[in-house]
Amino acid sequence: MGAIARANSEGNPWYSLHESSEGLTIRFRGSWRLAHINEIYPVILREWRFKPNQRIFLDGSELDELDTSGVMLVRHVLREAGVSEEQVVESNVKPEHSSITKLVRENLAVPDPIETPKHFGLLERAGIGTINALAKCKELLAFIGQTSLVWLKIFVNPRLIRFRESVVQLERVCVDAVPIAALVTFLIGIVVAYLFSIQSEKYGANLFIVDAAALAMCRELSPIIVAIIVAGRSGSAFTAQIGAMKLNDEIDALESLGLSPMQVLVVPRMLALIIAMPLLVFVGDVVGIFGAMIIADLRLGITSVTFIDRLNQVLPVRSLLVGLIKAPVFAAFIAVIGCKMGLSIERNATSLGLSTTSTVVQSIVSVILLNAAFAIIFVELGI
Amino acid sequence: MPPVIEIQDIKTRFGSQEVHKGVTFSVEGGQLVALIGGSGSGKSVLLKEIIGLLRPTSGRIRLLGQDVWKSSDDQLRKLRNRIGVLFQNGALFSSLTVGENIAAPLREQTSIPEELICAIVQLRLAMSGLKQSTARKMPSELSGGMTKRVALARALALEPEILFLDEPTSGLDPINARRFDSLVRTLCDSLGITVFMVTHDLDSITSVADEIIVLGDGKLLAKGSLEEIRGVDHPWINDYFSSRLAS
Numbered sequence: 001m002g003a004i005a006r007a008n009s010e011g012n013p014w015y016s017l018h019e020s021s022e023g024l025t026i027r028f029r030g031s032w033r034l035a036h037i038n039e040i041y042p043v044i045l046r047e048w049r050f051k052p053n054q055r056i057f058l059d060g061s062e063l064d065e066l067d068t069s070g071v072m073l074v075r076h077v078l079r080e081a082g083v084s085e086e087q088v089v090e091s092n093v094k095p096e097h098s099s100i101t102k103l104v105r106e107n108l109a110v111p112d113p114i115e116t117p118k119h120f121g122l123l124e125r126a127g128i129g130t131i132n133a134l135a136k137c138k139e140l141l142a143f144i145g146q147t148s149l150v151w152l153k154i155f156v157n158p159r160l161i162r163f164r165e166s167v168v169q170l171e172r173v174c175v176d177a178v179p180i181a182a183l184v185t186f187l188i189g190i191v192v193a194y195l196f197s198i199q200s201e202k203y204g205a206n207l208f209i210v211d212a213a214a215l216a217m218c219r220e221l222s223p224i225i226v227a228i229i230v231a232g233r234s235g236s237a238f239t240a241q242i243g244a245m246k247l248n249d250e251i252d253a254l255e256s257l258g259l260s261p262m263q264v265l266v267v268p269r270m271l272a273l274i275i276a277m278p279l280l281v282f283v284g285d286v287v288g289i290f291g292a293m294i295i296a297d298l299r300l301g302i303t304s305v306t307f308i309d310r311l312n313q314v315l316p317v318r319s320l321l322v323g324l325i326k327a328p329v330f331a332a333f334i335a336v337i338g339c340k341m342g343l344s345i346e347r348n349a350t351s352l353g354l355s356t357t358s359t360v361v362q363s364i365v366s367v368i369l370l371n372a373a374f375a376i377i378f379v380e381l382g383i
Numbered sequence: 384m385p386p387v388i389e390i391q392d393i394k395t396r397f398g399s400q401e402v403h404k405g406v407t408f409s410v411e412g413g414q415l416v417a418l419i420g421g422s423g424s425g426k427s428v429l430l431k432e433i434i435g436l437l438r439p440t441s442g443r444i445r446l447l448g449q450d451v452w453k454s455s456d457d458q459l460r461k462l463r464n465r466i467g468v469l470f471q472n473g474a475l476f477s478s479l480t481v482g483e484n485i486a487a488p489l490r491e492q493t494s495i496p497e498e499l500i501c502a503i504v505q506l507r508l509a510m511s512g513l514k515q516s517t518a519r520k521m522p523s524e525l526s527g528g529m530t531k532r533v534a535l536a537r538a539l540a541l542e543p544e545i546l547f548l549d550e551p552t553s554g555l556d557p558i559n560a561r562r563f564d565s566l567v568r569t570l571c572d573s574l575g576i577t578v579f580m581v582t583h584d585l586d587s588i589t590s591v592a593d594e595i596i597v598l599g600d601g602k603l604l605a606k607g608s609l610e611e612i613r614g615v616d617h618p619w620i621n622d623y624f625s626s627r628l629a630s
C-alpha cells in the first residue's frame with residue numbers, strides 16, 4: 001500500500017501512486033498541460049513501473065487543469081510501457097475534464113509503424129543520381145521536341161507568333177539588359193587590353209594590342225560574357241515567372257482557355273532572347289573594343305585614329321560574325337532550359353528556388369560546352 | 384468570466400478607403416462566434432488586426448486581457464502561442480510534410496521530446512478526422528478539405544485558448560463543410576476553446592454558432608444569437624437570410 005508522491009517545481013506533487021490488490025491507482029494533481037509536459041515527462045518515465053496485466057486506475061479527482069496533450073502524455077507513456085488499453089480505467093474524472101479525456105480516448109490512433117528513413121550507400125546514391133540525371137535529359141529532349149514542333153507550326157503559319165508578349169519580353173531581356181552587359185564587357189575590354197599592353201610593350205609590338213583585343217572580344221569574350229549575364233538574368237527570370245504561374249494554377253487556366261502555354265509563354269521568350277542576344281553581343285563587342293582603345297591610348301600612346309585604322313585591317317567581318325552566330329544558339333538553349341525548368345516545377349516553394357538555381361547552372365554549363373563545340377567546328381572549317 | 388476578445392472603436396483606413404469606421408464588440412470565453420459581412424466589408428482585415436498582424440489606424444484590441452498593440456514583441460509572441468489561426472487558404476508550409484507541418488509549432492515553441500511530439504501529432508490528426516497515413520503526404524498532394532483539416536490540426540497543436548478561423552468551410556462540399564462545423568463545435572465544447580470564425584456559410588451560422596457578429600458599412604451592424612440577428616431590420620441582413628430561399 002505504499003504511496004509515492006512526486007513534486008513539481010513549486011513543491012506540489014504531480015501525482016501519487018497507490019498500489020492495492022485491485023491494481024495501481026495513479027492520482028493526478030496540479031496542471032497537466034502542454035506547458036508542463038517537459039517537467040512531467042522525465043519524472044514519470046523514470047518512476048512509473050507496471051506489472052504485467054495489472055489494472056491501472058487513472059484518478060482525476062484531485063487534478064486541477066488538463067488538456068489533450070496532458071492526456072496524450074499519459075496514454076503515450078502507458079502505451080510505450082506495453083500497457084494495453086483494456087487495462088486502463090479512468091475513474092473519478094472531474095466533469096469539466098471528462099470531455100477532454102473522452103476526445104482523446106476516441107482518437108487514440110493505432111500507432112503507425114514509423115518508417116525509418118532509408119540510408120543509401122555510395123553506390124546506390126550514384127545509381128539514383130545517374131538515373132535521375134538521365135530522366136532529366138530525357139525530359140529536356142522531349143521538351144526540345146515539343147518546342148521544335150511548335151516552331152515548325154509557326155514557320156508554316158507565322159501569325160501564331162504572339163507579337164505583344166514577344167515585344168514585352170524583348171524589352172525585358174534586351175533593352176533592360178544593355179547597361180549591365182555594356183558595363184561588364186567594357187571592364188573586360190579594359191582588363192584584356194591592359195594585360196596585353198604589358199606584354200606587347202616588352203616586344204615593342206604595341207600596335208598588336210588592337211589585334212588581340214578586337215579578336216578576343218569579338219570571337220570569344222563578348223559572346224560568353226553576355227551569355228552568362230543573360231543566363232543569370234533572363235534564364236532565371238523565365239523559370240521564376242513560369243514557375244510562379246504554375247504554382248498559381250495559371251498554366252492550367254491558360255490551357256483551359258484553349259491557349260497553349262508553349263505558344264503563349266515559351267515561344268515569345270525564346271524569340272525575344274534569340275533576337276536580343278546577338279544585339280547584346282554586338283553592344284559588348286563595340287564597348288569592349290572601346291575599352292581597349294582607351295587603354296591603348298593611355299598606356300601605349302596609340303591614338304584612337306591609329307587604333308581604328310588598324311582595326312579596319314585586322315578585324316575581318318568574318319570574325320565579328322563568328323561571335324554573332326554563336327549568340328542566337330546560346331540564346332535558344334538558355335530560353336529552352338529556363339522555360340522547361342519553370343514548367344516542370346513541383347508544387348512547392350522550395351522547388352521554385354531549386355529550379356531557378358538549376359536553370360542558371362545548366363545554362364552556363366551548356367553555353368560553355370556549346371562554345372567549345374563551336375571552337376572546334378570553326379577551326380575545322382578554317383574560319 | 385472576463386471577455387477574451389475586446390475590440391474598442393477600431394478604425395482602419397487604407398489610403399482614402401475607410402474599411403472600419405469604429406467597430407466595438409467583445410467576445411466571451413468558450414463561445415463559438417461567427418463574424419459575417421459582405422465581401423470586402425473588412426472581416427479578414429479585422430481578423431489580422433486582432434491577431435496582431437496588421438495595425439489598425441486607431442482603436443484598442445485586447446486579447447486574453449492583454450492589449451495586442453501595446454505589447455512588446457516578447458509578450459506578443461507569448462500571446463500568439465495561446466491562440467491558433469487557420470488562414471483562409473490553409474497556409475501550410477509547402478516544403479514540409481503534413482506531419483512536420485503539425486509538429487512545427489511544437490518543435491519551434493516547446494522543447495518536448497521528439498517521441499511525444501509524434502504522439503501528439505498522431506492525436507491531432509485523428510482529432511481532425513484525418514488518416515494517420517496523411518502525415519507523410521506533402522501539402523501539394525492534399526485536397527481542399529484535407530488541407531483545411533491539416534491547417535486545423537496545426538492550429539490546435541499548441542492547445543490554443545482561442546481559435547481563429549478565416550472562412551474554414553469555403554471551398555468544401557456541403558457534407559465536408561458540415562463535418563468540419565461539427566468538428567469545430569466538438570472542440571469548442573470539449574476543450575472549452577473560444578472559436579472566432581469568419582464565414583460566408585449560412586449553414587455554419589445556423590447550425591453551430593452561439594453568437595453572430597455582423598459587419599457592414601465599416602460598422603458593427605448587429606451582434607447576438609441567430610434569432611436576435613434575424614429580427615434586425617437591415618437591408619443586408621434581410622438579403623443575407625433570404626438568399627437561401629432565392630437559391
Ligand SMILES: Nc1ncnc2c1ncn2[C@@H]1O[C@H](COP(=O)(O)OP(=O)(O)OP(=O)(O)O)[C@@H](O)[C@H]1O
Pocket residue numbers: 397402420421422423424425426427428429
Ligand atoms: N493590404 C491592403 N491594402 C489596401 N487595401 C486593403 C488591404 N487589405 C484589404 N484591403 C481592402 O480592405 C477591404 C476589406 O478587405 P477584407 O479582405 O477584410 O474583406 P473581407 O470582408 O474579408 O472580404 P471577403 O469576404 O471577400 O474575404 C477591401 O476593400 C480591400 O480592398
Ligand SMILES: [Mg+2]
Pocket residue numbers: 426427428471
Ligand atoms: Mg476575407
